Amino acid sequence: MSANRLAESEANLTKSSVPPDTFLQPDEAIKAAERAIQQTGMLEWPQCAILRNPGISPQTPMLTRESSDEDGGADTHSFIVPYGLKGEENGGVPITRLCILIDAVSGEFEEVATFGKPVTYLQREAAIRIVASALRTPENRLQVDDASLMFQASEITHLRVYPFWRIMVNKHAYYVDQEGKLYNDVPRGKSGS
Amino acid sequence: MPKVDVAGNVTLFSQKKGFFCGEATAQMARNGYPDPSNRVYYTQDDLRNNIVAHNSNAIGDLNQWNTDPQGLCDCLRSLSTAPVNWAAFPTSSRGDAQMFLEQSIQDTQFPVGVLIRAGEHWVLVVGYETAVDETGKEQLKFIHFYDPEPVGRGTDRTIAATRWSGSKYFVKVTTPGTWEGKFVVVGQPPG
Numbered sequence: 405m406s407a408n409r410l411a412e413s414e415a416n417l418t419k420s421s422v423p424p425d426t427f428l429q430p431d432e433a434i435k436a437a438e439r440a441i442q443q444t445g446m447l448e449w450p451q452c453a454i455l456r457n458p459g460i461s462p463q464t465p466m467l468t469r470e471s472s473d474e475d476g477g478a479d480t481h482s483f484i485v486p487y488g489l490k491g492e493e494n495g496g497v498p499i500t501r502l503c504i505l506i507d508a509v510s511g512e513f514e515e516v517a518t519f520g521k522p523v524t525y526l527q528r529e530a531a532i533r534i535v536a537s538a539l540r541t542p543e544n545r546l547q548v549d550d551a552s553l554m555f556q557a558s559e560i561t562h563l564r565v566y567p568f569w570r571i572m573v574n575k576h577a578y579y580v581d582q583e584g585k586l587y588n589d590v591p592r593g594k595s596g597s
Numbered sequence: 598m599p600k601v602d603v604a605g606n607v608t609l610f611s612q613k614k615g616f617f618c619g620e621a622t623a624q625m626a627r628n629g630y631p632d633p634s635n636r637v638y639y640t641q642d643d644l645r646n647n648i649v650a651h652n653s654n655a656i657g658d659l660n661q662w663n664t665d666p667q668g669l670c671d672c673l674r675s676l677s678t679a680p681v682n683w684a685a686f687p688t689s690s691r692g693d694a695q696m697f698l699e700q701s702i703q704d705t706q707f708p709v710g711v712l713i714r715a716g717e718h719w720v721l722v723v724g725y726e727t728a729v730d731e732t733g734k735e736q737l738k739f740i741h742f743y744d745p746e747p748v749g750r751g752t753d754r755t756i757a758a759t760r761w762s763g764s765k766y767f768v769k770v771t772t773p774g775t776w777e778g779k780f781v782v783v784g785q786p787p788g
Contacts, residue, residue, distance in 0.1 A: 520751035596664035
């Protein structure tokens with residue numbers, strides 16, 4: 405499956421509670437990110453200097469759902485538009501140096517983030533493999549009902565550009581963070597963490 | 598448009614453990630003083646002990662926090678001498694908290710520790726940008742901060758003001774106890 409088709413497939417998996425024509429398409433998310441780069445003056449910001457590198461290019465956008473559990477409001481959706489240098493990969497997965505977060509409905513700029521060390525995002529298949537391995541089930545026999553990226557401020561992460569995978573298997577949710585660690589739930593953790 | 602940013606003074610450090618955001622924030626703050634000769638690097642393990650020794654002992658706060666505002670503020674105070682004067686600024690007014698944050702950075706050139714996500718997480722704000730709107734009023738446009746997550750990596754984040762002031766970032770603490778219902782900023786009082 406190509407990167408774009410994979411992104412569309414992932415996007416479709418998270419559209420359940422929102423009208424299907426509501427979200428931007430991945431290519432529209434990239435255009436929104438490019439617009440944000442121009443409109444914010446980001447190119448001049450020292451923290452975004454990598455954007456001035458001629459080798460920088462957008463990677464496949466990732467649709468992420470932010471759970472409403474913590475505040476009782478509606479779920480919100482964002483596209484993480486990752487950027488990296490052409491040819492930089494880790495095990496066949498592109499290395500990401502900067503992310504622009506875009507509202508998945510309006511295309512509005514939300515945030516730009518650069519990691520202290522570049523990241524390789526955990527791919528959907530890898531997350532499913534981790535669950536299969538933990539359940540001692542061959543990957544091809546694991547009945548995955550849904551696999552989507554989500555964010556909820558918790559012990560797992562406080563960073564929207566560092567979401568975790570929610571893998572639904574036989575109506576049971578498993579969560580896999582970007583480091584490949586598996587969780588049975590989303591623990592809130594203590595304050596000031 | 599007015600832009601204040603002290604990121605050049607401050608090195609981004611990631612948290613060493615999943616619950617060490619307060620320690621990493623203290624580490625960045627103490628190593629990020631405007632006077633380079635006054636910057637000191639402490640390990641997060643050292644800072645952990647210091648914070649534990651200063652966290653609130655009030656019954657309502659016990660076991661609620663890894664790093665509470667008093668723990669972070671008094672840790673930094675214990676590692677500094679006058680005229681450096683770390684102060685916790687808890688207030689129920691978003692406007693007052695935001696004003697303290699901006700004026701503190703602008704007047705003192707020190708970064709500011711801020712509790713985000715209703716008290717769950719500490720970050721270190723290093724800059725902001727404002728613009729004058731059509732009514733002539735100065736409005737926040739962006740907030741620039743260092744987030745000690747992910748563990749071992751850390752993140753340099755710049756957020757649109759609409760998001761920062763929205764329902765999930767710079768919001769009142771919901772943790773029961775001393776700081777419940779307050780926005781919390783730890784910084785140098787503006788001059």
